Each structure stands twice: as C-alpha cells, then as structure tokens.
Amino acid sequence: MSTEVWQQRAERVIPGGVSSNVRLLSPRRFFTHGSGARLWDVDGRAYVDYLLGQGPAFLGHGHPVVTAAVAEAVAKGMVYGAQHPLEVEAAERFVEAVGWAEQVRFGVSGTESDHAALRLARAVTGRRRVVRFAGTYHGWLDSVLIDYQRGWPAPASAGQPTDALADWLVVPYNDPTTLADVFDRYPDQIAAVILEPVMCNAGVIPAEDGFLQFVRETCTTAGAVLIFDEVITGFRLGLGGAAEYYGVTPDLAVYGKALAGGWPVSALAGSADLMSELGTGRVNHSGTFNASVMAAAAVSATLQVLTEDPPYARISEHGTRLMRDLAELGDNHGFPLRIQGVPAAFHVGIALDPDDTKPITDYDGLARLDLQQYAKLTADFAEQGLWVAGRGVWYVSAAHTDADADAAVTAVDAVLRSKS
Ligand SMILES: Cc1ncc(COP(=O)(O)O)c(C=O)c1O
Missing domain, CATH: 3.40.640.10 (Type I PLP-dependent aspartate aminotransferase-like (Major domain))
Structure with a gap:
C-alpha cells in the first residue's frame, strides 16, 4: 500500500494523521523500518536519516x-x-x-x-x-x-x-x-x-x-x-x-x-x-x-x-565535515545557508539578508532567518532521500558513515541546484 493510501487511513483514525503535533510540521512519510542511519518507507524509498526520531536513535536504528x-x-x-x-x-x-x-x-x-x-x-x-x-x-x-x-x-x-x-x-x-x-x-x-x-x-x-x-x-x-x-x-x-x-x-x-x-x-x-x-x-x-x-x-x-566504544570523536568529525560541506553548498549555489551549533546537533537556516553572517545567540536572532523557506526545502530534501527536521536541526548519530554524509550532500546539492 502506498503513502497516499496510508495517509488517508491515518487521517480517518488519527487526528491530523500524526501522533505528536511536532510531526504536523514534517512531510508525511510512513516508514516500514530503519537500520543504522537509514530509513525505508512504504513505497520502498530509502532515506539517509539526520532526524533520528528527533534525537533518540543516537546509536542508529535497531542497534x-x-x-x-x-x-x-x-x-x-x-x-x-x-x-x-x-x-x-x-x-x-x-x-x-x-x-x-x-x-x-x-x-x-x-x-x-x-x-x-x-x-x-x-x-x-x-x-x-x-x-x-x-x-x-x-x-x-x-x-x-x-x-x-x-x-x-x-x-x-x-x-x-x-x-x-x-x-x-x-x-x-x-x-x-x-x-x-x-x-x-x-x-x-x-x-x-x-x-x-x-x-x-x-x-x-x-x-x-x-x-x-x-x-x-x-x-x-x-x-x-x-x-x-x-x-x-x-x-x-x-x-x-x-x-x-x-x-x-x-x-x-x-x-x-x-x-x-x-x-x-x-x-x-x-x-x-x-x-x-x-x-x-x-x-x-x-x-x-x-x-x-x-x-x-x-x-x-x-x-x-x-x-x-565512545562514538564522540567520530560524531564530532562527522558533524564538522557536514557543517562545512553544507555551508560550501550554500555558497556554491548562492543560497545564504547559515549553519551553527555543535557537530552532534547543528542548525541549518537561510539568512534573510545574504550579508548577515553573525552567529545567532538568542531567540530574537532567529528572526534573521527565513524559517519557513527552510522548512519547505526539507520537503524537497525528502524527495531526494534525505530525512531532516523542518525546524532546521540536524542530529548526528554514532551510526552515520561517510557514505551517509555523501548522500546527504548529494541530496542538498540537487535541491539547491534546482532552486538557484
Ligand atoms: C530540551 C527538551 N526538553 C524536554 C523535552 C520533552 O521531552 P519528551 O518529548 O520526551 O516529552 C524535549 C523534547 O523534544 C526537549 O527537546
């Protein structure tokens, strides 16, 4: 059964078709299973996962x-x-x-x-x-x-x-x-x-x-x-x-x-x-x-x-690389991506003013980002097989590999290319 059919069934018996209001903000997907840093949906599509269930799958799915x-x-x-x-x-x-x-x-x-x-x-x-x-x-x-x-x-x-x-x-x-x-x-x-x-x-x-x-x-x-x-x-x-x-x-x-x-x-x-x-x-x-x-x-x-087997050094290296690569993609495509946080959990946003590169240090500073435009992009990322939160946070797990980062970068590259 396809995503559309599951969605119709879900919406009949679950308010909004979701079990937590946070999920109202994400594109609708029905996953059948996950392993490591990957997820698969009912249509057989695979995703590299930097949402990790909003954080809990820190060791990867099904450790x-x-x-x-x-x-x-x-x-x-x-x-x-x-x-x-x-x-x-x-x-x-x-x-x-x-x-x-x-x-x-x-x-x-x-x-x-x-x-x-x-x-x-x-x-x-x-x-x-x-x-x-x-x-x-x-x-x-x-x-x-x-x-x-x-x-x-x-x-x-x-x-x-x-x-x-x-x-x-x-x-x-x-x-x-x-x-x-x-x-x-x-x-x-x-x-x-x-x-x-x-x-x-x-x-x-x-x-x-x-x-x-x-x-x-x-x-x-x-x-x-x-x-x-x-x-x-x-x-x-x-x-x-x-x-x-x-x-x-x-x-x-x-x-x-x-x-x-x-x-x-x-x-x-x-x-x-x-x-x-x-x-x-x-x-x-x-x-x-x-x-x-x-x-x-x-x-x-x-x-x-x-x-x-503490994964922290690995995660730090992985997150640092990804933060750098995403910033570079933004520059290459003329998209003012602003990336900040720590390697294990970082935020990707789009600056309203392309010349604004100052770090955001408090809640009011978030008004300098176009949060809605980024949230829309994440639906396009999902189409490219990248699963991330609409609110901008990316979570890195102990299970992520270089191949996962490569897949994420390829997906973001394709989406930004299509928009620029
Ligand atoms: C910092 C923080 N505190 C508390 C909570 C609430 O946790 P739970 O969703 O398990 O009730 C969350 C959930 O995202 C959180 O991020």
Missing part, C-alpha cells in the same frame, strides 16, 4: 546490542510494580556515566521528568518562581508550554490556562545582565533556573563563553536550584552531557532521547541530598511504567555501548 537486550527483557515479564536488578544496574551505569550525579529516577518522557525537576526545586526551596530562557522547550504540559512569539506569558495551545504560566520569568539566552536583574527584582523568590545548555529547540544556540558559569554562580548565591534540561544534549555531547562539555555542574538535570537507544526512557538526576526528597516521599514522583524491565535493559545496553 543490535540494545535490540537484543530489550528482546531478552520483554520475555521476562515487562512491569512488576516493584524493583528489579536491571533497574539498579541501569541506575549504577547512569550515575557512573554522567559523573556528577549521585542518584537518578527513571521516567518515560522528558516532559514528565522536567515536571518532576521543577516540583523538586520548588519543594526544596519553598519558592515558586522559575527562570527560563526565550526559545527553550521543556515539554508540552500546561505549566511549561510557552509561545515566545506572542510574548510572555502566552500559552502555546488552545485550552491551556494562562495562569498555569504565572510563575515563569522569561529572559534572553546568553544575557547575564538581564538574568542578574531578574534575580535583583525577585529576591528570595526564585526556586530554579532551567535551561537547555545548548538551546537545541531554537536555532541550536550554544552557551557563550562564561554564560553557564555565570548562571551557576548566580543560582548558588541566590539559593536557587540550577536545572540543566539535557533531554537533547545528554549522552549526545559526551557521556557526561553538557555538564561535562561546558565544565559546569547543575543541581539537577533531566535526560531522555539518546539515553536509551530509542526506547522511551527519561531520567531526573542530581545530588543525593536533593534527590532524597523523592525517597522520603515528601515530593511525589510516580509512574506505572518507570524503569520497566525493557526500559532498564535499554538504558543499560545503551550505556554499555557508549562506555565501551
């Missing part, structure tokens, strides 16, 4: 070690509503890999672990307000989803109560002065600062030199909890994630995506001191499927692979 571990775990009963040895082993491996954290609670989605982090921060400080940065994404719940374009505190969804957002203080990223002002304005009221250490959800904007150190010191001085949302950066920038990459230690951090080789697992980690509030039961964190047998097996297997 044999993770697949075997999960298959073995499935046969053992799946959920016990009790503890099991695999869960303890996964937590031990996690704490060892991350380096700075002493304890971890596993969950299912990044959204819910972010929620747990915010609750814990409010509980330990006895304060309500939380600082975040324009452009970051911390899940889709009422209390965190913000439409930054409409100003603060604008809900990003119909049905979302505005007062759910009342405790947020939104400041520009990479702007220490405004952050300091906010702390001056609300003394002893700020429970936490939460941030994406590389703002992958908005232009893949890295923290500028010294910014995270400044945030760390500000939180320490004010008695606020520093939360790194490492849902994308965790295990992607290195085993120790962005905390290791930038040499800045948060009080709490949230992980997901790359953590479990594609299996749905998230984690909230921190010092034993803070995390013990969950252990005493004073702060509630629950979930039927937390640390299921398969989830624990997937985490253990993924962390075993990442520890025994």
Whole structure:
C-alpha cells in the first residue's frame, strides 16, 4: 500500500494523521523500518536519516546490542510494580556515566521528568518562581508550554490556562545582565533556573563563553536550584552531557532521547541530598511504567555501548565535515545557508539578508532567518532521500558513515541546484 493510501487511513483514525503535533510540521512519510542511519518507507524509498526520531536513535536504528537486550527483557515479564536488578544496574551505569550525579529516577518522557525537576526545586526551596530562557522547550504540559512569539506569558495551545504560566520569568539566552536583574527584582523568590545548555529547540544556540558559569554562580548565591534540561544534549555531547562539555555542574538535570537507544526512557538526576526528597516521599514522583524491565535493559545496553566504544570523536568529525560541506553548498549555489551549533546537533537556516553572517545567540536572532523557506526545502530534501527536521536541526548519530554524509550532500546539492 502506498503513502497516499496510508495517509488517508491515518487521517480517518488519527487526528491530523500524526501522533505528536511536532510531526504536523514534517512531510508525511510512513516508514516500514530503519537500520543504522537509514530509513525505508512504504513505497520502498530509502532515506539517509539526520532526524533520528528527533534525537533518540543516537546509536542508529535497531542497534543490535540494545535490540537484543530489550528482546531478552520483554520475555521476562515487562512491569512488576516493584524493583528489579536491571533497574539498579541501569541506575549504577547512569550515575557512573554522567559523573556528577549521585542518584537518578527513571521516567518515560522528558516532559514528565522536567515536571518532576521543577516540583523538586520548588519543594526544596519553598519558592515558586522559575527562570527560563526565550526559545527553550521543556515539554508540552500546561505549566511549561510557552509561545515566545506572542510574548510572555502566552500559552502555546488552545485550552491551556494562562495562569498555569504565572510563575515563569522569561529572559534572553546568553544575557547575564538581564538574568542578574531578574534575580535583583525577585529576591528570595526564585526556586530554579532551567535551561537547555545548548538551546537545541531554537536555532541550536550554544552557551557563550562564561554564560553557564555565570548562571551557576548566580543560582548558588541566590539559593536557587540550577536545572540543566539535557533531554537533547545528554549522552549526545559526551557521556557526561553538557555538564561535562561546558565544565559546569547543575543541581539537577533531566535526560531522555539518546539515553536509551530509542526506547522511551527519561531520567531526573542530581545530588543525593536533593534527590532524597523523592525517597522520603515528601515530593511525589510516580509512574506505572518507570524503569520497566525493557526500559532498564535499554538504558543499560545503551550505556554499555557508549562506555565501551565512545562514538564522540567520530560524531564530532562527522558533524564538522557536514557543517562545512553544507555551508560550501550554500555558497556554491548562492543560497545564504547559515549553519551553527555543535557537530552532534547543528542548525541549518537561510539568512534573510545574504550579508548577515553573525552567529545567532538568542531567540530574537532567529528572526534573521527565513524559517519557513527552510522548512519547505526539507520537503524537497525528502524527495531526494534525505530525512531532516523542518525546524532546521540536524542530529548526528554514532551510526552515520561517510557514505551517509555523501548522500546527504548529494541530496542538498540537487535541491539547491534546482532552486538557484
Ligand atoms: C530540551 C527538551 N526538553 C524536554 C523535552 C520533552 O521531552 P519528551 O518529548 O520526551 O516529552 C524535549 C523534547 O523534544 C526537549 O527537546
């Protein structure tokens, strides 16, 4: 059955034909399987994949070690509503890999672990307000989803109560002065600062030199909890994630995506001191499927692979080459492609002003890009067998090879040639 037929069937029984609103933005494809960095659709077309399910397929699709571990775990009963040895082993491996954290609670989605982090921060400080940065994404719940374009505190969804957002203080990223002002304005009221250490959800904007150190010191001085949302950066920038990459230690951090080789697992980690509030039961964190047998097996297997054969140098080389090649293609075709981020996750945009080559350092800077034109290009990329996100981010996996990069460059070349 063809894509068109599947699409008609999907649209009859699934709203919009998709199971997550993020996918409304992508061209419709129905994939039958994936292997390594490649995907195949119902029409038999092959794609080189730099979307990786929005990040989780960090080891590539169907990694044999993770697949075997999960298959073995499935046969053992799946959920016990009790503890099991695999869960303890996964937590031990996690704490060892991350380096700075002493304890971890596993969950299912990044959204819910972010929620747990915010609750814990409010509980330990006895304060309500939380600082975040324009452009970051911390899940889709009422209390965190913000439409930054409409100003603060604008809900990003119909049905979302505005007062759910009342405790947020939104400041520009990479702007220490405004952050300091906010702390001056609300003394002893700020429970936490939460941030994406590389703002992958908005232009893949890295923290500028010294910014995270400044945030760390500000939180320490004010008695606020520093939360790194490492849902994308965790295990992607290195085993120790962005905390290791930038040499800045948060009080709490949230992980997901790359953590479990594609299996749905998230984690909230921190010092034993803070995390013990969950252990005493004073702060509630629950979930039927937390640390299921398969989830624990997937985490253990993924962390075993990442520890025994760290892919980070390879990924860095691959991403650096791709960023360079894409920039060159833009130049060759007179297309003002602007590429920034880190090799493991970078952003491709089209500058509105071809002479504008300044890096984008905060959310407002994204107005200098034609995001819609780029999103349209990604539909053409898909026609050429390249699967990337419409919002501009490219994710590199441990499975990508030079041949995959070559295929991506050929696809982009063909599309830009046809447009210039
Ligand atoms: C930085 C960040 N935090 C939280 C989330 C929410 O994670 P999930 O989609 O697993 O709920 C995402 C998802 O993309 C994310 O990128």
